[in-house]
Amino acid sequence: MTGPLDGVVVLDFxxxxxxxxxxxxxxxLGADVVKVERRSAVTPDGRADERYAMDGxxxxxxxxxxxxxxxxxxxRSIALDxxxxxxREVAQALVARADVVYENFRPGAMERLGLGYDDCALINPEIIYVSASGYGTEGPYVAKPGQDVLIQAxxxxxxxxxxxxxxxxxxxxSISDVLGGLNGAAAVLAAIVHRDRTGEGQxxxxxxxxxxxxxxxxxIVHFANNHPGEPVRETPMHGHGYIPPPYGFYATEDGYIALSSGRQISEICALIGMPDLxxxxxxxxxxxxxENRAEMEQLLEERLRTASTNHWLSILEPADIFVAKVNSLEESLTDPQVVHTGRLQTxxxxxxxxxLVASPIRFSRFTDDxxxxxxxxxxxxxxxxxxLGLPADFLSSATSEGALR
Known part of the structure; x- marks a missing residue:
């Protein structure tokens, strides 16, 4: 087995x-993911088959x-019109042998292709059919384009x-996209458990x-129940609108460090050589x-600017202070912890x-890397x-008709 989902077929639209x-x-996680792709260009950036540079x-x-x-x-990739x-005949044959259909088009697009949930459930009653969208499948925004920065707004x-x-x-x-993907994957796992127990797709x-x-x-829970007003950052170093200092990023002589624990203020001040705030x-x-976050953060940063990031880390880390260097993207990829734990894969x-970035999930019983x-x-x-067991002449005839690539 290559993972806990070995044998699960996911049809990816x-x-x-x-x-x-x-x-x-x-x-x-081990599923056989069959990606159904368009036959031609998907965006003005270039044809889908140009994702790799070919022929030198x-x-x-x-x-x-x-x-x-x-x-x-x-x-795996199959290109269909x-x-x-x-x-559509090929897509329907794929649905018949799939465990999961996953699509993220605007609501109604798959139905117009004859591949909506009801269509697929007629072919395969146990199908788990995931619709990922910007705003859901009903409501005043259902026809609007859903995209990450719009959702952030x-x-x-x-x-x-x-x-x-x-x-x-x-x-x-693309934080909203990643969150949506995480929730969708978790939902599939739950739906698989439900289907295995009951035989029901959904x-x-x-x-x-x-x-x-x-x-x-x-x-949101704090805002809706305690009515504290809108979260306000006020200062460049502040990390959270509802958490007071020292929660945030502070400039040093040559970079930045992060501090995050209000329970360690006395220890931090003693270690960096300033009065106990x-x-x-x-x-x-x-x-x-x-209320006075700007003043406190200014006092902390004035002191931290007097020495290098490594100097402060050498003092604060041995005392188990909640502290970290603020890495650039390049520095994060060569960070000792990232390297040691193999977070990048070639x-x-x-x-x-x-x-590529490695999967963040690891299992003790599945060691196939x-x-x-x-x-x-x-x-x-x-x-x-x-x-799929389609007739031997289907590929050549469908390709000549432009249905496949």
Missing amino acids: TERVQGPYATQMLGD QPKPTSLYRATFLANNRNK LKSEEG LSGMGTMNQAADGRPTPVGM RVEVDLLGSALAAMSEH SLDPRFDTFDKRN VTGPDGPLT RVDPPPVHGHDTADILAE
Whole structure:
């Protein structure tokens, strides 16, 4: 067995991040993920088969291509025209042998192709059918485009992450997409357990807005029940609108460090050589530290700026202070803990070595570390058709008709 989902077949009708991230997790867990792709260009950035540089061309450098490579390892690819009769015939045959169908198109798109939940359940009553969308399958926003930065705006996440001047600021990664993918993968696992117990398939829904709100529940529960007002950052170093100093990032002589524990103020002050701020009448309670956060943070940073990051780490870490260096992206990839625990993996793709981020999940009973690189567009079409047992002449006739690639 290559993982706990060995033998589970996932039919992947997903693009961009939310859906592919979820199905990649299922592939990491051992599922056979069959990615159903369009036959031709998917965005102006380039054709889907240009995700790798072929025939001696320069390696692909666009973020769009990197996005595909980052979210589609451990999958096979079949390229179909789902608007053609032959393409739909293949898709329906795939549904018949699948355990899970996962799609992340706008609500209604799969139904128009004859591949909605009701259509698939007629073919395979035990199918687990996941619809991942921006806003869910009903409500006033159902027809709107759902995309990560739009969700950050609508959910309040951008305001929660505001800059010190009060300007709403998006998180610098596709955070809503990743959260939606995590929730979708978890939902599939639960639905598989339910099906194994009862024999019942079902439709599962996950969306970006709901996932973003769920991730913000600490803030939302506090806001809705205690009425503290909107979270405010006020200073560049402050890390959380409802947590007072020293929670945040502080400048040193040559970089930044993070401090996170209000219970260690006395120890921190003694170690860095400044008066105990926990005894200062401006900062001697949680509420006072929150009200006077700018003053407290300024005092801390003035002291921390007098020496290097490594100097402060050498003093604070041995005392078990909650402290860390603020890494650049390059530094994070060479961090000793990241290197020691193998958080990056190198696989061999059509271009040669390809660095990917490893799955964060590890099992004591599954030790197969094999990772397949993201598939070349349509690379597995012939093999997958052969597995379906379709007539021998189907591939050539459907290819000539433009239904497959």
